[in-house]
Structures are given as structure tokens and as C-alpha cells.
Amino acid sequence: MAPSSHAFPIYRFVKRNFVAGLLRRSCTAASPPSPPLTVRRLGKNALLVEADALLLEPSPGAAFPVYFLAAVEAGSYTRGLALLALYPILRVLSHAARVKAMAMVSFCGLRRDEAAKVGQAVLPKLFSRDAPAGMRAVAEGLGALPEAVKVVAVSRTFPTVMVEAFLKEYVGFDAVAGRELKGGPRYLTGATAELDVGALARALKRSDGSRAPSKPVVFHDGRLAFTPTPAAALAMYIYLPFAVALAVVRIAVYVLLPWRVSSVVAALTGVRVRVVGAAPAGDDAAGGRLYACNHRTLLDPVGIASALGRPVAAVSYSLGRLSELLSPIPLRRLTRDREEDRRRMSAELARGDVVVCPEGTTCREPYLLRFSPLFAELAAEVTPVAVDARTSVFYATSTSPVAKSFDSVYFLMNPRPEYSVQFLEPVNTESGKSSIEVANEVQRALASALGFQGTALTRKDKYLLLAGNKGVV
Numbered sequence: 001m002a003p004s005s006h007a008f009p010i011y012r013f014v015k016r017n018f019v020a021g022l023l024r025r026s027c028t029a030a031s032p033p034s035p036p037l038t039v040r041r042l043g044k045n046a047l048l049v050e051a052d053a054l055l056l057e058p059s060p061g062a063a064f065p066v067y068f069l070a071a072v073e074a075g076s077y078t079r080g081l082a083l084l085a086l087y088p089i090l091r092v093l094s095h096a097a098r099v100k101a102m103a104m105v106s107f108c109g110l111r112r113d114e115a116a117k118v119g120q121a122v123l124p125k126l127f128s129r130d131a132p133a134g135m136r137a138v139a140e141g142l143g144a145l146p147e148a149v150k151v152v153a154v155s156r157t158f159p160t161v162m163v164e165a166f167l168k169e170y171v172g173f174d175a176v177a178g179r180e181l182k183g184g185p186r187y188l189t190g191a192t193a194e195l196d197v198g199a200l201a202r203a204l205k206r207s208d209g210s211r212a213p214s215k216p217v218v219f220h221d222g223r224l225a226f227t228p229t230p231a232a233a234l235a236m237y238i239y240l241p242f243a244v245a246l247a248v249v250r251i252a253v254y255v256l257l258p259w260r261v262s263s264v265v266a267a268l269t270g271v272r273v274r275v276v277g278a279a280p281a282g283d284d285a286a287g288g289r290l291y292a293c294n295h296r297t298l299l300d301p302v303g304i305a306s307a308l309g310r311p312v313a314a315v316s317y318s319l320g321r322l323s324e325l326l327s328p329i330p331l332r333r334l335t336r337d338r339e340e341d342r343r344r345m346s347a348e349l350a351r352g353d354v355v356v357c358p359e360g361t362t363c364r365e366p367y368l369l370r371f372s373p374l375f376a377e378l379a380a381e382v383t384p385v386a387v388d389a390r391t392s393v394f395y396a397t398s399t400s401p402v403a404k405s406f407d408s409v410y411f412l413m414n415p416r417p418e419y420s421v422q423f424l425e426p427v428n429t430e431s432g433k434s435s436i437e438v439a440n441e442v443q444r445a446l447a448s449a450l451g452f453q454g455t456a457l458t459r460k461d462k463y464l465l466l467a468g469n470k471g472v473v
Contacts, residue, residue, distance in 0.1 A: 042152060046204065051153035051167060051176070054135055055127055060091065060098075063157050065228045067102040069126055070162060073222045074110050074118040080228075081237060087230050099157055099179070100192055107159075107181055108190030115161050115181065115188060121399070121466040122222035124166040130227055135171065139214035142172040147211060150174040152203055156195055160203075172214040175203035218367050218455070219462045223403075223410060225395045236393060243393070243413035246270075250412040254302070254328040262328065263306045270415060275307040276422035280383060288312075288353035292375050293385040294368055294446050295357035297396040298323055298407050300387050303419035304355050305329055312353040315345055317360055317459075320405025327408075338374065345378055355385075358439060361459040362397040366452040369459070371443045373435035380430050384442045386422040386449040399467040422449055 038050040056062040064087065072080035083105045090098045107115055142151060153167045155178035164176040177199045179192040226232055246269065253265045280289060293300055301314035313330040324331050332348055334341045348354045358371035375382060389396065396411030398404045411417050424445055429438050447454040463469050
């Protein structure tokens with residue numbers, strides 16, 4: 001059968017599945033009925049889908065959180081405050097005028113690469129968290145289409161740079177067309193160009209011919225851990241001065257007070273460390289115990305030390321100077337030179353307990369990255385520790401070298417930050433298994449304890465996606 005003969009039955013198939021997915025969403029009592037999803041034929045072997053129905057709830061302020069997040073993460077908290085102050089006026093504007101005003105405030109004067117980074121690294125998490133329930137049905141429908149048929153997602157609410165990464169990489173569309181942001185080669189004016197037929201043609205031309213399968217959001221960046229609706233954004237700005245003061249108090253508690261006292265006082269300020277299972281007792285013999293944990297934030301070793309009731313040393317590949325100064329436990333830098341790192345970790349282990357994070361970088365989602373096997377060559381046994389961190393306002397991780405220095409501060413700025421620490425049975429590293437097999441065994445044990453999914457992804461994969469580099473920061 002010729003490729004063109006696929007078009008009409010595929011058109012019916014896609015429309016039926018897309019609409020069915022959105023209808024499942026519209027049946028929930030908490031949501032008003034969704035607008036109909038528009039699917040049109042575009043030539044013989046292409047389909048056009050109006051993507052705004054997939055991305056937004058049917059309410060006038062539905063696009064505000066997306067633009068606010070872009071304003072804060074690509075710009076600053078001041079820019080976000082300006083957009084929030086404009087919200088009462090936005091409510092009375094038409095949809096087209098509202099979109100233009102939000103784009104102007106969010107992007108005026110920003111670098112093009114910063115806007116692109118937000119679309120790639122920050123917004124996919126917001127879209128996946130708040131997307132309608134029918135998004136999965138849409139992704140499945142796209143995956144069932146023949147490669148000969150191209151599906152273009154069109155957004156009349158967002159510039160292409162805000163939605164292209166999510167719709168192509170995480171949903172599976174072949175091409176994405178939206179409003180184009182005007183500006184020079186490096187900087188944006190914030191003005192937007194209306195979507196036209198030429199934009200659709202350019203989007204199809206940019207399609208590389210192979211449809212990427214949909215995938216979950218494993219890596220994402222940005223500081224705000226909540227959906228910034230106007231009310232939530234206003235609450236954040238009211239809370240922000242108190243958050244800074246609270247973080248200063250908590251840092252002083254950990255740095256200035258004796259270790260056993262600091263954990264109790266920190267709990268009175270709202271920091272909670274929940275311990276699952278019995279913590280190992282300290283060894284009287286020379287040397288220390290090696291703990292291997294999954295990596296959620298830079299404070300993982302501090303959470304483990306609080307659970308143990310005694311300080312431990314920690315090793316890490318990338319440390320901000322501020323993090324080193326404020327840390328209540330010794331932090332040691334690794335060099336990425338295998339033999340030098342082995343020497344440094346062995347020296348620390350000879351002095352006392354050591355915590356190592358074999359993933360080499362943090363992951364916010366319920367996934368474990370591939371474990372580096374070096375830790376399995378340092379001691380006769382290793383104690384796996386399953387850790388998880390919970391925050392409600394601010395994420396405590398970043399890929400930016402400058403912002404990374406404030407990761408611990410942002411964690412302590414949350415109203416009630418929480419760590420859960422679970423000590424698992426020690427794993428023998430001298431049982432005849434290779435260091436790689438031991439590392440995989442520890443990864444599986446931690447994944448099972450946490451209910452996470454193990455992956456073969458690495459630090460390099462994360463930084464290439466989020467920061468455009470190989471993670472050498």
C-alpha cells in the first residue's frame with residue numbers, strides 16, 4: 001500500500017484515540033469539560049493536532065504557571081514578581097492579548113539560550129505533572145502510527161521554545177509549531193509572531209524523519225517544586241523572607257551546636273529525619289564503615305549522620321565553595337581520576353565512616369542512575385543506605401555551577417524539609433563477584449527498598465540533557 005493511502009484511516013485512528021483520552025480526563029468531577037481536540041489532515045501524509053488542549057486546563061489562567069516558571073527560572077524572582085503583579089490586568093484581557101503580555105514580561109531581554117534551556121530542562125516536569133490524563137493515550141496513539149505519517153503539534157498559547165522539547169521528546173510528536181519569539185541572534189525582545197502556514201512548513205522540515213518514542217521525565221532542573229498558580233506564587237513571595245531567615249537559623253544550628261544537640265534543635269525548627277530500621281553501631285576497630293547511598297541532594301550524608309547520631313565524612317565530584325563552608329561534616333572532593341579517587345577515599349575510610357554516592361549526581365525522580373563500581377573496591381563490605389528527600393516549595397539540586405553552591409540553603413528554606421533514611425543489610429564485596437556486579441547488587445537493593453526503578457543512565461546523560469555539557473562543573 002502506498003504511504004498516501006494510510007492517511008485517512010490513520011486520521012480517524014488518531015482522532016478517535018486522542019479524543020478518547022481527553023474524554024477520560026473530562027469525566028473527573030474536579031475538572032470542567034475539556035474543549036474538543038482538533039485533529040486535521042495536513043497534506044497526504046501529515047496530521048495537525050492542536051496541542052493546547054493537551055497541555056492546559058480549560059480556564060483563563062491556565063497558562064500563567066508556565067509563563068511564571070519561565071520568568072523565574074530563565075530570568076529572576078523579580079521578573080516573576082512583575083508577572084504576578086500584572087495578573088489582575090491579565091484576567092480582563094482577551095486570550096491573544098494575555099498571551100502576548102505574558103510572553104513580553106517573561107522573555108524581554110533574555111538570552112535565547114536561557115529561554116531554550118528552560119524549555120528543555122524545566123518546563124517538561126511542569127507539563128508532565130499537570131498534563132491531562134489523556135496525555136498517555138495520545139503518546140500511545142503516536143507510537144502506533146507508521147513512520148510515513150508525520151504528526152505536527154500546534155500551540156497557539158506558547159512559543160515553540162517553551163513546548164517543543166516536551167511534545168517531541170516526552171510525548172512523541174514529529175514536529176512542533178508555536179508562536180515565535182522575536183529578537184536578535186542572542187537576545188529576545190519578548191514580542192511574538194503569530195503562527196502561520198510557514199511555521200508549520202518549517203516545523204515539518206526540521207523533523208529528522210524518525211519519531212522518538214515517548215518517555216518519562218527522569219531529569220529536570222529549576223528551583224520551584226510546586227505548580228505556581230497565582231495564589232501559590234503570591235504565597236511563595238510572602239513566605240520568601242521567612243524562608244531565608246529559617247535557613248540561616250537551621251544552618252547555624254548544624255554548624256555551631258554539638259552534633260547530638262544539633263539534630264534535636266533542628267527538629268524543633270521543622271527539619272525531620274525519619275529512620276527506618278536500626279542504625280549500625282560504631283565500630284571500635286581501626287578504620288570506619290563504608291556507606292553507599294542513592295543521591296537525592298548534597299545533604300544525603302548529613303541525613304545519614306543525623307540518623308547515626310555521629311558525624312561521617314562524605315566524598316563528592318562537584319562541590320560549591322559555599323557548600324563546603326557551611327557543611328557540618330567533612331566534605332572531600334573527588335578528581336575523576338580513578339587511582340587518585342581510590343587513594344582519597346581509602347584515606348578517609350582509614351580515619352572513620354565514609355558516605356559515598358555511586359550515582360555521581362542527584363536525581364529528583366524515582367529512578368536510580370548507574371552505580372560507579374569504585375566504591376566496591378574499597379572495603380570488605382559496604383552498607384547500602386536508601387535515602388529520600390521531600391520538599392514542598394524549593395528543589396535542592398541544580399546543574400548550574402553558581403546555583404549549585406546554594407543547594408543546601410534551598411533545602412533548608414522549605415517549611416518542613418524531610419529526609420528518610422533506611423539502613424539495609426551489608427553487602428560482602430569479597431564474595432568472588434566483580435566490583436561491577438557488587439555495584440549492580442547494591443543498586444537493585446536500594447531500588448527495591450525505595451520502590452524506585454534502576455536505570456543505566458549516567459551523570460553525563462543528565463548534564464547533556466539539562467546543561468548541554470558532560471557534567472564537569
